[in-house]
Amino acid sequence: MYVFKHAADLKAYLDNARTAGKSIGFVPTMGALHEGHLQLVTTALEHTDLVVCSIFVNPTQFNDPKDFEKYPITVEADTAKLTDAGCHVLFLPSVAEMYPEGLAGGPHYDFGYLETLLEGAHRPGHFQGVGRIVHKLLQLVMPDQLFMGQKDFQQCMIVKRLLEITGLPAQLVICPTKREADGLAMSSRNVRLSPTERAGATLIYKVLSYITEHHAEADYAPLIAEATRRLEAGGFVPDYVAIADAETLQPIFHPTSGKQVALVAAKLGDVRLIDNMVY
The missing domain is CATH 3.40.50.620 (HUPs)
Known part of the structure; x- marks a missing residue:
């Protein structure tokens, strides 16, 4: 090289x-x-x-x-x-x-x-x-x-x-996003997580999976609120939990026929992590 x-x-x-x-x-x-x-x-x-x-x-x-x-x-x-x-x-x-x-x-x-x-x-x-x-x-x-x-x-x-x-x-x-075996998105910032934080960091993946599993619900506001609550209960300080059109990134509040993306950014300790899931 x-x-x-x-x-x-x-x-x-x-x-x-x-x-x-x-x-x-x-x-x-x-x-x-x-x-x-x-x-x-x-x-x-x-x-x-x-x-x-x-x-x-x-x-x-x-x-x-x-x-x-x-x-x-x-x-x-x-x-x-x-x-x-x-x-x-x-x-x-x-x-x-x-x-x-x-x-x-x-x-x-x-x-x-x-x-x-x-x-x-x-x-x-x-x-x-x-x-x-x-x-x-x-x-x-x-x-x-x-x-x-x-x-x-x-x-x-x-x-x-x-x-x-x-x-x-x-x-x-x-x-496609490369993930660890437990679902955590690989990131250069992961090395800054303590062992305890690293174990808890998989919650972002679990929350994104929760959103995709319930995306057919009529109103996304309760879905986003519950995802945010779960992150906070797990020690995260969320910047945002959002659902958007995967082509335009415009916010979506109800189910649509096109591709959607769920996005999360949240701090765990002093490490800010981001992830998303397209469905």
């Missing part, structure tokens, strides 16, 4: 690969890699000739500085995992490399209502930071296909909108 720390070197390498007719798959990450990330790499290997993974903890998408400071950094272990997974290229830039213009300012992306609800409502500015770094990375890598996980459902919709705004030709491939 080739490791690049400078954008110019990566671009030169990928330009040569593209000239040789190779298709490029891209998996952007913030490191602290788990099996969910590695599954994205495996899927990319199945669909493209050359797979690029980036590891960059992006400061502009953290609205809480403490969350940024606590984000786990495990570059050595991550590099070994990517090598074993068969990844071809790792891009490992510094903040100065990605933001030579500085962190302040930057373009504003018109994500519309998508950044006003759920994660957008609870993490102001978060999706502008996501858009800014993903735009930079896509311009650099210019992949044929971009692979992301469904666990970050709203982020996937933001990136889809970003591709529409920028006109960049990458095809977004959304892969």
Whole structure:
């Protein structure tokens, strides 16, 4: 696996690969890699000739500085995992490399209502930071296909909108959420859970399953209220429990014929977890 720390070197390498007719798959990450990330790499290997993974903890998408400071950094272990997974290229830039213009300012992306609800409502500015770094990375890598996980459902919709705004030709491939045996969605944040918290964290999965099992009920308000109550009883502090249209993310309050998604964000101790289930 080739490791690049400078954008110019990566671009030169990928330009040569593209000239040789190779298709490029891209998996952007913030490191602290788990099996969910590695599954994205495996899927990319199945669909493209050359797979690029980036590891960059992006400061502009953290609205809480403490969350940024606590984000786990495990570059050595991550590099070994990517090598074993068969990844071809790792891009490992510094903040100065990605933001030579500085962190302040930057373009504003018109994500519309998508950044006003759920994660957008609870993490102001978060999706502008996501858009800014993903735009930079896509311009650099210019992949044929971009692979992301469904666990970050709203982020996937933001990136889809970003591709529409920028006109960049990458095809977004959304892969199923990878889960632990007990149902907990794999997340880099899980390593911050204490053993007791880790045991209780599966309640999010159980609550999502409860919602999907009862989604035919006429009124979703009691369903959401009960799901919220169960989380609170289990020690969580919920930011939101919501049911939305899986295509638009508009809130839904009664059963419909189309695909729906149940979404949860909640804190357990000082660790904020998110998950969703499409049905």
